[in-house]
Amino acid sequence: MSTATDTPSSRAPGPGPAAQREPVLSVRDLRTCFEQRHATVQAVNGVSFDLHAGETVGLVGESGSGKSVTGYSLLGLIDAPGRIAGGSVRLDGEELVGLSSQGLRAVRGRRLAMIFQDPMATLNPVLTIGAQMALALQAHGYVPRAQARARCVEVLRQVGIPDADRRLEAWPHQFSGGMRQRVAIAIALLHKPQVIVADEPTTALDVSIQAQILTEIHQLVRDSGTALLWISHDLATVAAIAQRVLVMYAGRIVEEGPTRAVLKAPRHPYTAGLLGSLPQSSTPGQPLTQIPGAPPPLDALPAGCSFADRCARAEARCREQAPPRQSDGERAWRCHFPLHHADAAAVPPPSRAAVAPAP
Numbered sequence: 001m002s003t004a005t006d007t008p009s010s011r012a013p014g015p016g017p018a019a020q021r022e023p024v025l026s027v028r029d030l031r032t033c034f035e036q037r038h039a040t041v042q043a044v045n046g047v048s049f050d051l052h053a054g055e056t057v058g059l060v061g062e063s064g065s066g067k068s069v070t071g072y073s074l075l076g077l078i079d080a081p082g083r084i085a086g087g088s089v090r091l092d093g094e095e096l097v098g099l100s101s102q103g104l105r106a107v108r109g110r111r112l113a114m115i116f117q118d119p120m121a122t123l124n125p126v127l128t129i130g131a132q133m134a135l136a137l138q139a140h141g142y143v144p145r146a147q148a149r150a151r152c153v154e155v156l157r158q159v160g161i162p163d164a165d166r167r168l169e170a171w172p173h174q175f176s177g178g179m180r181q182r183v184a185i186a187i188a189l190l191h192k193p194q195v196i197v198a199d200e201p202t203t204a205l206d207v208s209i210q211a212q213i214l215t216e217i218h219q220l221v222r223d224s225g226t227a228l229l230w231i232s233h234d235l236a237t238v239a240a241i242a243q244r245v246l247v248m249y250a251g252r253i254v255e256e257g258p259t260r261a262v263l264k265a266p267r268h269p270y271t272a273g274l275l276g277s278l279p280q281s282s283t284p285g286q287p288l289t290q291i292p293g294a295p296p297p298l299d300a301l302p303a304g305c306s307f308a309d310r311c312a313r314a315e316a317r318c319r320e321q322a323p324p325r326q327s328d329g330e331r332a333w334r335c336h337f338p339l340h341h342a343d344a345a346a347v348p349p350p351s352r353a354a355v356a357p358a359p
């Protein structure tokens, strides 16, 4: 009998739990820091996770937790005074950390693509949409003109741009914010990459456009077998599209697991706190529950748990010892005193929308 474990090809989104297949992207103990005059900012502090073909994984956390730096690190987009200080990023088995800039350029855009919060980070204001898409397509080898044009029209249609043929002649300033982001997504899709890193791509858009683009990206990656790392501070978008979630705090993954399970019964008090901050979980008109306090400075991390100062469950041990990663198989957490299901009832329950199964 053929099972998922019999087919190591990580590009095929075959049946069976993702955990049984080879990951397409494997990140181990990734460390990225920024050297400052008197201190070192540890923005990404030993992050490990896997992405499988056809899978969407959410990376969530408050602002400043290191989500974007993680995303940029995967693509080798860290510039001085930042550097990747350690760890490994393997794309289909190939190590990307330490690759030359030429080697990285060959991977970036073709096998591993990024969608930024601001589409103008991708788009050149002085080129027509068609011209920049053609450039992006030709960056990895010659494609005959007619074929290039057909591919550009095809991806523009896929991302819901009507009249794509004519739109190739337009300039970015002639598009709305939502349309510009669709073009940036189309460019990310051009080469059918194995992995897409999307860094808050809908955060700057109207809520209704956000929902449309979210649904479209979800369908596109599912249909193409692309793995998607969906970075967001917004648990609701993660709940809508991610099968698994990684919760990041002060440069570390503090909790991870199947989205539904994690949001329904968080183990880490930080995750529970984030859920309490969801707009849907509070009564209309009531202020959001905020996690009290602020994250520790990343250039002077405490010896113990980084969350201890803000945690109602913290005891002396939490301030002394950094909690190791603990796992029960599908789920993992870094907490000396994790919440259990009975405790979880004590935290504000996430709304129905927040725990909806990933479609």
Ligand SMILES: Nc1ncnc2c1ncn2[C@@H]1O[C@H](COP(=O)(O)OP(=O)(O)O)[C@@H](O)[C@H]1O
Binding pocket: 034, 041, 043, 061, 062, 063, 064, 065, 066, 067, 068, 069, 070, 082, 298
């Ligand atoms: N260019 C930089 N120089 C110094 N520190 C930086 C730089 N970029 C990011 N950082 C540090 O990394 C932390 C994490 O940033 P970031 O990944 O952008 O957070 P997030 O995307 O989760 O909001 C920031 O709080 C900041 O301390």
Ligand SMILES: [Mg+2]
Binding pocket: 067, 068, 069, 199
């Ligand atoms: Mg960010």
